[in-house]
Each structure stands twice: as structure tokens, then as C-alpha cells.
Amino acid sequence: MKHLLLVESNESIAGIQACKEMGYTVTLLTQNIQHYLKGQPLESHPLRLVDYIHEVDTFNEEAVVDFVKAYHQANPLTGVMSFAEFYVVQATAAAHAIGVPTMQPLAAKNARNKYKSREICVQSGVPVPRSLLAGSIEEACRHAHSMGYPCIVKPCDGAMSxxxxxxxxxxxxxxxxxxxxxxxxxxxxxxxxxxVLIEEYAAGPLVSVEMVTYQGQDHLIGITDRRLVGFPYFVETGASFPVRLSHEAEIVEVVRRGLHALGVDFGPTHTEVALTPEGPKIIEFNPRMVGGPVPEMIKYATGIDLPREVLRMHMGEAPELTPSVSRGAASREFCSPVDGRLIEVTGLKELEGRADILRSHFIAAGREVSFPRSNFDWIGRVMVGGDDAEQAEQKCSEIQNTIGLHIAARPIS
Structure with missing residues (x-):
């Protein structure tokens, strides 16, 4: 039986469930199993599906590599990977150390480092916003003064905005x-x-290009558009897939050039691109599969079960990346306009029984909520299917107008 080691997991445990459905033996490497269990007994938690669980300092690349090398000797592994953003570099290094399919570790590391990826793109003539690295507030102020305001402050190794x-x-x-x-x-x-990076503000719509690189070929899965709120923060509150753009070929070519400059030679990538008046500029690379609702949207729109195909290629199998259907999907995330407490969400009953609602989920009443400052600040999400992305997006807009968020604002101190 094929044996996969996962370095941590996403909160949904969906990747682990897919592994078991595909018949794989699964070992989970985690820093702290209680992060997932939260006091719940293992035997009643979805993690009971995992065959073996070991606690290791998973944020420490050397510790992960050393464990996996020793573990592989006693329990031969077919693949090593991670679906979780902050553990891709460690998983890639470990996979490379034991010779199972993976991206070149340096490519994954450079993609995760936003400043290093900027440097490589500039050297290769790939368009990116101008960026300067700052290790102190004094340096940040100097860089901003030389670049000119307005500008963007961005963590060098962050995620979720x-x-x-x-x-x-x-x-x-x-x-x-x-x-x-x-x-x-x-x-x-x-x-x-x-x-942090002090960065030129790349004005224009934001899209993400979903790709899979396999046996030297870059396969375009599709382009996702993005809705942002919370200015001056950049919080994603909507997406549709696959969007059709008149200059799609130019956008995809810029992404391919960037991936090649980084040395990406295997696996899924999720690349964010700003469509500026000067042309597409790469905002960031992610050496992983797109997250959030988009994999489910991709499956509905194309028939490609991207998480499963990514698993298969990490297990030495050829992925199936040919669409079997042609539809569209869109999602809408809901946020609070103020810091406070959620009293009630109204308008959800109207969604019940609708076949085109792919998913609908909101947090429980009584929970504390906040003005959106990152992608952790969502209150709920609705995902909708349609004949194409445009129709699905229109449905989302109509649904948004029917949902009411009733919030008790927190007094200003």
C-alpha cells in the first residue's frame, strides 16, 4: 500500500480524508496534535482516520528532514507533502532528501520569500512591483521616502493578507x-x-493563476478573480472561476516566466497577479495549491478534483488535468463593518433547497467579530455554481443583497 507523510494539515482535514478514500496509508507529522483536537478525544475526531501520528517541531526544516529520513528507513514512504502554507518548504526539503516526487527545495523556498522572489523576477525581466526590504522601522521609513507615498507594507514571509x-x-x-x-x-x-517589504502600490484588479507543473509542462487549470475589501487592508471576500480575460495569454506567459525563473519544476502553484495599466505584475508566488473555496469551485467548473490530482502526482502517479465539464462557480465571503459581536445572520433560509448553492456556512451567533484586517476575519461564506463564472458571480451579488449581518458594535474606547 502506498504510504504518504503529511507535514501538518489544513483545518478541514479534507486532504487526509481524500488520502484515505484513495487507499493510502497516512502518517501525520504535527507540532501539537491538540491544535486539531482542541480537547476532543482522538477516537471521535476526523483525525482518527490517520494511521500514524508523530509530534515533531514541524516549523523547523532540519528537524522535519531528520525525522523523515529516519522514519523512511523503517516505514518506507511513497510521498511527502503538505497542503498547509507554512509547511511547504519543510515538506519539500524532506521529500527531496528521500528521493520522492517534489519541487526543487530552493524553488519552494524562494517562492515563499516574497523579497527573494522579487529579486529573481527583476533579474529575469519578469514584471513585479518595485520592492525594498526593511529590517527596522528606520529602514522602512527611508525606503518609503525614496520610493514615495502611497506604498504598501507587507511581511516578507506572510500569508492570509x-x-x-x-x-x-x-x-x-x-x-x-x-x-x-x-x-x-x-x-x-x-x-x-x-x-517587511516596502512596495510600490500596483493598482488594478487582482487575479490568481492556478497552474500545475508536471514532467516539464506547465498546465493552466484556470484564472480566478478576486474581490477585496477592508482598505487600507487587503482582505479577499469573493472569487469566481474560471474568468475569461482578453489578455489571458499575456498574463499566463508572465506567470510561466516567473515560475521558470524561480526554478519551479513540479507541483501546483498559485500565483497572484495585479492587472495594472502598465500590464500584469506578479504580486506573489505560492508553491502550493490554491486554498479556500477555490478547489471546490474548480471541481464544479471543470471536473478536475485538484487536491486528489496533486496527491496522485506526489505519490508518483500521473495527474489527470483534462476538464470533463465546462461551467462556472463563485464565492462570497462576508465580513463585519465594525468590531463587535454577531447577533444574527438573516436571509439564509432563502438559500435552503437551492441546487446551485454548493456550500453555505456562517459562524455561530454570539461570536466576537472584527472589521476585516486579514482573511481570518470572515463571518461566513456562500459558494454558488452557474453555467459560467459570470452567471455564478451575478448570483453571488444577488445573494449578498439578501443576507443581513446583525452586529452589536463594540464601544470605542
Whole structure:
């Protein structure tokens, strides 16, 4: 039986469930199993599906590699990977160390480091926003002064839009910098680097290009558009797939050039691109499959079960990336306009029984909510299917107008 080792998991455990459905033996490497169990007994938790669980410092690349090399000797592994953003580099290094299918470790590491990926793109003539690296507030202020306001403050190794802020002047820059450096907790006891980018603001719509690289070929899965709210923060609150753009070929070519410059030679990638008046500019690379609702949207729209195909290629099998249907899907995430407490969500009953509602989920009443500052601040999500992405997006807009968020605002101190 094929044996897969996963370095951590997403909260949904969907990847683990897919592994078991595909007949794989699964070992989970985790820093702390209680992160998932939260006090619940293992035998009644979805993680009971896992065959073996070992606790290791999963944020430590050397510790993960050493464990996997020794473990592989006693329990031969077919594949090693991670679906979780902050563990892709460690999983890639471990997979490479035992010779199972994976991306080149340096490519994964450079893709995760936003400044290093910028440097490589500039050297290769791939369009990116101008960026300067700052290790202190003094350096950040100097860079912003030389670049000119407005600009973007962005963590060098972040995710989920945490710490990404548009600033108009030095006062706002200092506030954004201090807020990030003093609150750079990404969850799971992970803390980001104090290094930040001071970056040119790339004005224009944001899209993401979903690709899979296999046996030297870059396969385009499709392009996802993005809706953003929370300015001066950049919080994603909607997406549709697959979007059709008149200059799609140019966008995809820019992404391919960027991936090749980084040395990406295997696996899924999720690349965000700003469509600026000067042309497409790469905002960031992610050496992993797109997350959130998009894999489910891709499956509905194309028939491609992307998580399963990614698993298969990491297990030495050829992925099936040919669409079997042609439809569209869209999602809408709901956020609070203020910090406060959720009293009630109205309008959900109208969604019941609708065959085109792919998923609908909202947090429970009584929970604390906040103005959107990162992608952790969603209250709920609705995902809809349609004949194409445009129709699905229109349905989402109509649904958004029927959903009511009743929130008790927190008094301003």
C-alpha cells in the first residue's frame, strides 16, 4: 500500500480524508496534535482516520528532514507533502532528501520569500512591483521616502493578507509596522519574520493563476478573480472561476516566466497577479495549491478534483488535468463593518433547497467579530455554481443583497 507523510494539515482535514478514500496509508507529522483536537478525544475526531501520528517541531526544516529520513528507513514512504502554507518548504526539503516526487527545495523556498522572489523576477525581466526590504522601522521609513507615498507594507514571509497595509504617509507607515511587528502571530504558535517589504502600490484588479507543473509542462487549470475589501487592508471576500480575460495569454506567459525563473519544476502553484495599466505584475508566488473555496469551485467548473490530482502526482502517479465539464462557480465571503459581536445572520433560509448553492456556512451567533484586517476575519461564506463564472458571480451579488449581518458594535474606547 502506498504510504504518504503529511507535514501538518489544513483545518478541514479534507486532504487526509481524500488520502484515505484513495487507499493510502497516512502518517501525520504535527507540532501539537491538540491544535486539531482542541480537547476532543482522538477516537471521535476526523483525525482518527490517520494511521500514524508523530509530534515533531514541524516549523523547523532540519528537524522535519531528520525525522523523515529516519522514519523512511523503517516505514518506507511513497510521498511527502503538505497542503498547509507554512509547511511547504519543510515538506519539500524532506521529500527531496528521500528521493520522492517534489519541487526543487530552493524553488519552494524562494517562492515563499516574497523579497527573494522579487529579486529573481527583476533579474529575469519578469514584471513585479518595485520592492525594498526593511529590517527596522528606520529602514522602512527611508525606503518609503525614496520610493514615495502611497506604498504598501507587507511581511516578507506572510500569508492570509496578515500585515499587508496601504499607507499614505510616515505616520501610517509607523502604525502599520508597529502593528505587524507586535502582532505577527500566524496561528499554530508560528511567528513571522520582522522583515517587511516596502512596495510600490500596483493598482488594478487582482487575479490568481492556478497552474500545475508536471514532467516539464506547465498546465493552466484556470484564472480566478478576486474581490477585496477592508482598505487600507487587503482582505479577499469573493472569487469566481474560471474568468475569461482578453489578455489571458499575456498574463499566463508572465506567470510561466516567473515560475521558470524561480526554478519551479513540479507541483501546483498559485500565483497572484495585479492587472495594472502598465500590464500584469506578479504580486506573489505560492508553491502550493490554491486554498479556500477555490478547489471546490474548480471541481464544479471543470471536473478536475485538484487536491486528489496533486496527491496522485506526489505519490508518483500521473495527474489527470483534462476538464470533463465546462461551467462556472463563485464565492462570497462576508465580513463585519465594525468590531463587535454577531447577533444574527438573516436571509439564509432563502438559500435552503437551492441546487446551485454548493456550500453555505456562517459562524455561530454570539461570536466576537472584527472589521476585516486579514482573511481570518470572515463571518461566513456562500459558494454558488452557474453555467459560467459570470452567471455564478451575478448570483453571488444577488445573494449578498439578501443576507443581513446583525452586529452589536463594540464601544470605542
Amino acid at each position: 496578515i500585515g499587508v497595509v496601504f499607507v499614505n504617509n510616515e505616520r501610517e507607515l509607523r502604525q502599520a509596522y508597529d502593528s505587524y511587528v507586535n502582532n505577527r502571530n500566524f496561528g499554530r504558535n508560528l511567528y513571522g519574520s520582522t522583515d
